[in-house]
Amino acid sequence: MLRIHLVIRELVRTTAETARQIERCDRSLATQYRNALGSAGLNTVEGSDQRGRRREAHYSMALGSTREAWEALNVAAGWGYIAEPSDELRDKFNHVIGTLHRVVHPRR
Secondary structure, X not given: OOOHHHHHHHHHHHHHHHHHHHHHHOHHHHHHHXXXXXXXXXXXXXXXXXXXXXXXXXXXXXXXXXXXXXXXXXXXXXXXXXXXXXXXXXXXXXXXXXXXXXXXXXXX
16 A cells, blocks of 8 residues: 555645635535545555556546645635645655656656
């Protein structure tokens, strides 16, 4: 199992209040953020028990969902709903995205 799911779980915990801040201004964007980050974690864990194309499909969905969650935070910041995401938060998202990218697109 990829241990990156633990970092995703940490992102959920550390950004829960941020999601609530977004929700006060834009319920739809907050829901999309929560769904995307939740999907990233769930697909990462589910993919770990799969083989071949099923595994790749789950990890690919997790990668896309992580990117979507990150962009939702940036959109929320752009609208002024929240402060710009911190460098530490960006680094955690980049860690997840980089790990999943390497799994989905291995160098051959």
